[in-house]
Each structure stands twice: as C-alpha cells, then as structure tokens.
Amino acid sequence: MKGKHLAPLALVGMGVKELRSAFWAVVAVLALASKLDWWTIWLGLIVVAIIVITVIAVAVRYWRFTYLVGDDGLTINSGLFEQKTQHIPYSRIQTVQRQQWFFMRPFRLESLTIETASHKDEEAEASLLAVPVAVGDQIEALRTGKQPTTAPAKDPEAAHTAELAEALQAITHPEDVAADPTYQINAHDLNLYALSSVGFVPIIVFLLALWQRLPDDAMTDAANALAHLAFLVVVALVIGALLLGLMVTYLSILQKFYHFTLTRSAQQLTTARGYFKRNTVSVRSAHVQAVRIKQSILRQWLHLATVQVLIASNAGQDEDDDELVLMPVLRDDAALTTMQPYIDWLPEEVPDVRRVPAGNRWLFIRNAVLIWAGILLAGGLAVGIFARTWLAPYLVLAAVILLFGFFQGRYVSRSAGVAIVSPDLLMLETGHYFTRERFLVRRANVQAVELAQSIWMKKPGRAHLTVNVRKGNSNEAIEVRYLDLKTASAVRDWFTREK
Numbered sequence: 001m002k003g004k005h006l007a008p009l010a011l012v013g014m015g016v017k018e019l020r021s022a023f024w025a026v027v028a029v030l031a032l033a034s035k036l037d038w039w040t041i042w043l044g045l046i047v048v049a050i051i052v053i054t055v056i057a058v059a060v061r062y063w064r065f066t067y068l069v070g071d072d073g074l075t076i077n078s079g080l081f082e083q084k085t086q087h088i089p090y091s092r093i094q095t096v097q098r099q100q101w102f103f104m105r106p107f108r109l110e111s112l113t114i115e116t117a118s119h120k121d122e123e124a125e126a127s128l129l130a131v132p133v134a135v136g137d138q139i140e141a142l143r144t145g146k147q148p149t150t151a152p153a154k155d156p157e158a159a160h161t162a163e164l165a166e167a168l169q170a171i172t173h174p175e176d177v178a179a180d181p182t183y184q185i186n187a188h189d190l191n192l193y194a195l196s197s198v199g200f201v202p203i204i205v206f207l208l209a210l211w212q213r214l215p216d217d218a219m220t221d222a223a224n225a226l227a228h229l230a231f232l233v234v235v236a237l238v239i240g241a242l243l244l245g246l247m248v249t250y251l252s253i254l255q256k257f258y259h260f261t262l263t264r265s266a267q268q269l270t271t272a273r274g275y276f277k278r279n280t281v282s283v284r285s286a287h288v289q290a291v292r293i294k295q296s297i298l299r300q301w302l303h304l305a306t307v308q309v310l311i312a313s314n315a316g317q318d319e320d321d322d323e324l325v326l327m328p329v330l331r332d333d334a335a336l337t338t339m340q341p342y343i344d345w346l347p348e349e350v351p352d353v354r355r356v357p358a359g360n361r362w363l364f365i366r367n368a369v370l371i372w373a374g375i376l377l378a379g380g381l382a383v384g385i386f387a388r389t390w391l392a393p394y395l396v397l398a399a400v401i402l403l404f405g406f407f408q409g410r411y412v413s414r415s416a417g418v419a420i421v422s423p424d425l426l427m428l429e430t431g432h433y434f435t436r437e438r439f440l441v442r443r444a445n446v447q448a449v450e451l452a453q454s455i456w457m458k459k460p461g462r463a464h465l466t467v468n469v470r471k472g473n474s475n476e477a478i479e480v481r482y483l484d485l486k487t488a489s490a491v492r493d494w495f496t497r498e499k
Contacts, residue, residue, distance in 0.1 A: 003066030003077055007109050010065075010130035014058045022054045058410055067128060068106070069138050074114065076126055082156040090124055090143040092116045094312055097124075098136045098280040104277075108133050112200035140282060144266045178324050181341035185260040185328060193306075194253040196299050257328050265344045269309075271326065281312050281324060288442040290469045291343060293335050297411065297434040307339055310471045323471070336460060345425065346440060353417035354427055360462060360482040361413035368409030372401055408434065416480050418465065418496050419485060428478050430466060439478050449495040451488050463488040467495075 005437075029046050061080050068075040073089040093116055100110040114126040128135070185193075210464055258275035264285065272280040289310040299305065307330070308323035330338050336346050356364075376398045383394045415431025426446070428439045450466040457463060465488040466479045 003075065005066055006062065006128060007107070007130040007132070009104065009107065009109055010057060010128075011062055013111070013129040013480040014062055015055070016056050018054045018061075025050055026259070059491065066483040067131070069124075069135060069142070071142070074139065086126065088114060088116065090139070093143055095281060095283045096136070096140060096143070098278075098282075100133075100280075102121075102276050104130065105474060110278075112136055112139070114139075123175075137486070142235055144268055153346045167176045167188075179263040180263055183327065183338075185264045185341075186256060189329050190257060190260070192302070193257065193302060194250045196296070196302055196304060196329075197249055197253055234453060257325075260328055262326055262342065269326070269342060271324065283309075283324070284316075285343060287311055288343060289445045289471065290439050290452075290478075291326075291339070292348065293438040293440075294333075295332060295436045297436075299329075300332075300436065303332050304329050305335050307335060310476055312468055312470050312472070345423065345442060347421050350438075351419040351421050351427060354426070355417040356413055356482050357484050360460075363482050364413035364416075365409035367400055368405040368412070372405035376401060413482075416482070417490055418480055418483065420463050420490065423494070423497075426467070426491065426494065428465075428480055430478065430480060439469075441467060441478075443495060445469055446495055447475065449492050451492055453485075461485040465491055467491070 057080060061078075064080065064083070066076070073087050076086045076088075078084050078086070094116055097113040097115075099113070102161075104110060108129045112126070112128040112131060112135070113124045115124045125179065184252045192309050244359055252332065255275040257273050260273040261271070267285050268282055269285050269288070270280065272278065280424045289312060292308045292310065293307060294306045295304070304327065307327040308325050310323055327335075327339065336349060336352050340346050340348070354446040380391075380394060383390050411434055412431035415429055415436040415450070416427045419427040421427050421440070424443045426441050426443065428441070430437050430439075447470060450468070452464040453462070458485045461481050461487045463483055464479060464481045465483050466477050469476045469478065477495070
C-alpha cells in the first residue's frame with residue numbers, strides 16, 4: 001500500500017522549523033557584513049539565496065515524507081537526500097499526543113506525536129504535523145484493539161449511524177455496555193484552580209528582570225518620576241502590577257485547561273484540554289511510573305490538590321514541571337478515592353507517614369537560613385562597596401529574607417516523610433518552596449534506592465533517602481532528607497527483598 005502525504009498545512013510547520021535553522025545563518029551574514037562594511041547588493045542576494053534554499057528544502061522534505069497506518073504498526077518514510085524508513089509497532093507505543101490548534105479545526109486536521117520507551121532525546125519517534133483527525137482515531141483503535149469512536153470526516157452519515165447503533169445497544173443491552181470512568185472539570189473547580197495558582201510570581205520576576213535591562217537613562221527617569229509621586233500612588237502601582245500578573249495567570253490557566261476531561265478506557269488513560277490548542281494525550285495505565293499529588297501552601301489551606309503522573313515520555317513537557325496532569329484540582333481528602341477508578345493500584349486512604357524526627361527538623365531550617373545568608377552576604381558586600389546609601393534598606397530586606405528562610409526550612413521539615421503502604425507500594429512526601437509533594441510509587445517502577453550518610457550523620461543515626469523513578473527521558477530523584485537510619489533502611493530492605 002502506498003504511503004500518504006501530510007496535509008499541505010504541514011508546510012507551515014516545516015517552514016517555521018527550517019527558518020529557525022536558517023535564522024542564525026542570516027544573522028551571521030548580517031554580522032559579517034556589518035563588520036566589513038559590506039552593504040551591497042551582494043548581501044541582499046545572499047540573504048535571498050538562503051531563503052530560497054530553505055523554501056526548496058521544505059518542499060522536498062514535504063514531498064519525501066509519507067506515512068502509512070498499517071495493521072501492525074505505523075510506517076514513516078522521510079529524508080531529504082537519503083530515504084529513511086521507520087516502522088513503529090503499536091504494541092511499543094508509550095504515548096500518543098494529539099494537538100489541534102484553532103486554525104486547524106475548520107479543516108479537521110491535527111498534529112500527532114508518538115513516543116515509545118526507546119527514544120533518548122527530546123525528539124519523539126514520530127511526528128505527523130498535519131493529518132486528518134481520522135488518522136489519530138485509527139491509530140488509537142489499532143493500538144487498543146477497539147473500533148474507532150468516530151467515522152472519517154468525509155462520511156458524516158456513517159458517523160451518525162454508528163452513534164445510533166451505540167445508543168440502541170446501550171438501551172437494549174445495558175449490561176453489555178461498560179461505562180468508562182470519565183471526569184470533566186466544571187467551571188467552579190477550574191476557577192478555584194486558576195485563582196489558587198502562584199504562576200504570577202514568574203511574571204513579576206520577569207518584569208523585574210526587564211526593569212534591570214532598561215537603559216540607565218530610562219531607569220533614572222523612571223526612578224525620578226516615582227520619587228515625585230505620593231506614597232499611596234506608588235503602592236497603587238505595585239498592587240496594579242500584582243493584579244495584572246494575577247489576571248494574566250488566571251486567563252492563561254483558563255484557556256489551558258478549558259474543557260479538561262480525563263477518561264479511562266481499555267487500560268488507557270486519556271486527557272484532553274485547551275481552548276486555542278486542544279491537547280489530547282493517551283497513555284497506557286501500565287506505563288505510569290508514579291503518581292504525584294501536589295499542593296502549594298495556599299492550596300493546602302484551601303484543602304485542594306493537583307494529581308499528576310510521571311510517565312516515560314515527554315507528553316507532559318508543556319506543563320509547569322513536566323508531569324502530565326490527570327486531575328487539575330480536587331479535594332485533598334478525596335484525592336485517592338477519586339483517582340482509584342483511573343489508577344487501580346492506589347490505596348483507598350492516605351497511610352500513616354513516618355515523619356522526619358523532631359530532633360532533626362532544625363537541620364532543614366539551618367540549611368535554608370545558611371543558603372540565604374550566603375546570598376545576602378555577597379549582595380551586602382556589593383551594596384556596601386558600590387551603593388553605601390542603600391545599605392540600611394538592604395539590611396532590613398535581608399532580615400525579612402532570613403525570616404522567610406526560617407519558615408521555608410520549617411515548612412520543608414514538616415512535609416518530609418515516607419510510608420511503606422504495602423509490599424509493592426511506597427509513598428514519599430517532600431517539601432520544596434512552600435509546596436508539598438506526595439509520591440506514590442510501585443516497587444516494580446523503582447529504578448534504584450540510595451542511602452547517603454556524611455560522617456557527621458552516622459553517630460546520631462541520620463540518613464538521606466533517594467528513590468529514583470524514570471521520568472520522561474531522564475530520572476526523577478525523590479529525596480527525603482534527615483530521616484532516621486532505621487526508617488531509611490526499612491525502605492531499602494523493602495526494595496531489595498526478593499520477589
């Protein structure tokens with residue numbers, strides 16, 4: 001069977017990728033011309049030649065790229081000068097990611113990204129930039145052994161007939177129709193998730209960094225203008241900047257998780273979300289490496305949590321921390337029971353956690369304060385040498401930051417612990433920058449367990465425990481520090497015991 005070409009819209013994606021590569025060549029030519037004062041017609045001809053070569057390369061690459069959805073796997077032929085044939089069996093596929101930008105919807109096109117466990121870099125095994133939606137449905141059907149849920153776009157009557165047949169089957173033989181567990185976020189939960197986000201902090205940091213890069217004259221003029229304003233006006237400007245950051249974060253999260261749905265079907269977990277770009281990810285539940293329940297301190301106060309999974313692919317790389325979100329927001333006391341229909345090896349309730357001993361918690365506070373003190377000392381020396389008039393305000397700020405470090409260390413110390421849930425399941429809790437993370441890991445998915453002791457930790461019987469789990473193309477090292485040696489050794493024995 002002859003392979004098919006991508007939709008012509010794929011030329012746009014290929015063109016953008018090639019132009020990115022050619023961009024630096026154009027910059028190099030312009031830089032050389034500037035240095036040699038070589039502003040002649042030849043410079044324009046060189047730039048035009050680079051663009052023409054890029055366009056030709058895109059056209060040839062598009063024509064040479066074909067794909068074939070076979071009965072046993074996906075076959076892709078590609079290559080600019082050398083033809084490359086790649087065959088991916090459906091049984092080896094880890095994740096299928098389907099992305100549909102708003103401009104692709106009228107044409108019923110989407111891009112497909114397919115990954116297996118064998119890839120080593122950030123590139124997926126297969127990337128189909130623009131194919132009909134029916135192609136993704138067909139791959140999913142062949143991968144799971146089920147019939148496609150939708151008919152091709154060219155036959156809407158067949159799709160309508162299939163829907164009527166499914167409805168009739170559900171009415172006449174309800175016992176034969178197993179309801180797949182499905183969750184769809186509602187407006188209330190989505191608003192809670194967006195409003196409780198601290199994503200505005202990076203925006204404020206970006207604005208501050210942008211301020212530092214302004215020309216000196218502009219910074220001086222702005223500082224003089226602020227100095228002549230009333231104190232309340234300056235406060236209003238600061239509050240306005242914070243509200244702007246909150247609004248940008250809020251709207252970004254709303255469109256990102258618009259109509260978020262989670263479905264489990266035939267041991268397959270599928271998430272779908274997004275307004276401008278509809279992003280659908282399918283992963284086998286058996287390929288889930290670990291489950292992470294995440295709570296910022298604000299969401300702890302609100303008794304909310306976010307559930308993510310660590311998987312051996314890059315399907316979650318556009319998330320804040322590269323993990324695939326399974327449930328954006330839910331009540332923390334119902335997290336495990338809510339997720340059980342989707343991941344059946346989760347426990348019914350949170351087990352008792354062996355916390356870091358109270359006598360070891362001051363070590364977290366010491367470390368946090370010392371790190372901040374080192375940074376502040378270096379900054380204080382610079383202020384004392386170059387801006388002595390700002391030394392007093394800097395000392396006040398340093399005291400506030402050290403107090404922040406104290407509470408940061410205290411929070412982390414109270415969030416650390418482990419629990420051996422069963423002979424095949426382990427739970428670890430960690431804290432990081434006022435965010436608590438609870439990991440649930442099956443023994444079969446643990447890559448290694450490490451115990452570390454410095455010479456000062458041996459006498460009081462302390463140890464650092466690290467559990468390594470695969471995440472994407474790399475490793476997730478889950479570390480619980482300053483445990484008592486008996487607890488850390490129990491986890492090591494849990495992992496090293498014979499099956």
